[in-house]
Amino acid sequence: MDEARGRGRPRKDPAALARWTPPEGWSRLVAWISPAEKKALKHVAVEADTSVADLVRALAAGLVGGVITYEELIGQVSKGKQVMEKIPTLFERDERFRVVDRPRAECAWVFDGAGVGTEKLDGTNVRLTVRAGRLVRVEKRRNPSKEQRKLGIVDGWYVDTSEDSAEDKWIHTAADNTDVSGWPDGEHPCEALGPRVQGNPLALAEHLCVPFNLQAPTISEVPRDFEQLREFLATLDSRFAPGQLAEGIVFHHPDGRRAKIKRKDFGLGAK
Structure with a gap:
């Protein structure tokens, strides 16, 4: 039988509660975090x-x-x-998970003509932290599990990668191949792309990271109508890898809101 656990360190004043008393007028702030x-x-x-x-x-x-x-x-x-917030798709979906001509309410600003479109890149979402033109941290996005979604956890988060992990090998290869010398200090969300990432739909010869806030290719005069968007995406050439079809478009509102639409949302196949 285990010995009984000894008593901890006694309080200086056993009669007083070990509690901090806030100054008069102070209040308590409570927030739930993951x-x-x-x-x-x-x-x-x-x-x-x-x-x-x-x-x-x-x-x-x-x-x-x-x-x-x-x-x-x-x-x-x-x-x-x-x-970190999930980017909403422009339209509602049917039972086959394809979009239908029914705009989502939270994306109404797109159909009002607000915001600009950029090419959606098909890779792995990562975040690179830069200090004085040098890469100091590499993170990858972690999405909630099925069990976590049941608990109401719907938004993803970033976790550190490991250079010694086979799972993170190509992320680090992409990060190491990316010239960050001219990037401002801070955390930069990126898409890791290359031969060993997501099937390499853009047929790139090397791995690299493209920062959303610095180098995402802008697409001008994007249609804002269901049928026109489907026709537009059917032949949209990648601005980043000419000769390859773009995965889709992400619309950016000046206040930070975003919305997306992808080729496969319409059931469009490969070129």
Whole structure:
């Protein structure tokens, strides 16, 4: 039988509760976060040699003191949401999972003519972190499992890759082949492409990463009608790999909203 566990370290004042009393007028802020997000916050807190609570208060104090501007913070929050939120498809789908001529309400801005179109690249979603023109971190997107979706977890997140993992080999090859010397500091969502990624639909000779915020090919004068979009995508040449068909189009609204449509949504086959 295991020995009984000994008592822990006694309180200095056994009669007093081990509880922090907030100053008068303070209130408590509660937010539900995923395990991965909690881990990320703890990682930052450890690096800063503080607690998660003090980390959040430091951020709030920075806003109050003007060290961090509201514009800077909103910009980072918007960028994070754009990266991780699932991009809605322009139209509703039928039982075969193909689109039908019924626009989705949240994509109404596309049919109103707002936003610009860029080529949707068919690869693996990754995120590269750059500092002083050098690549310092490589991450890949992790989508929620079936069990997690049942729990209401619908948006994906990024996890670190490993250079020693066979699963991440071609992601690192693509990242290493990508010239980031001219990229601004920050986290850049990208599409990893190449011979060993997703069947290489663009028939590329080498692996590389294309940053959505810097190099996504723009497509001008994109139709905004169901039938016209189907005809347009049937012959749309890739701006990134001329001679190959583009996978689809992503529409970008000035406020950060996005919407997508792909060739296969219409049941269009290969060239």
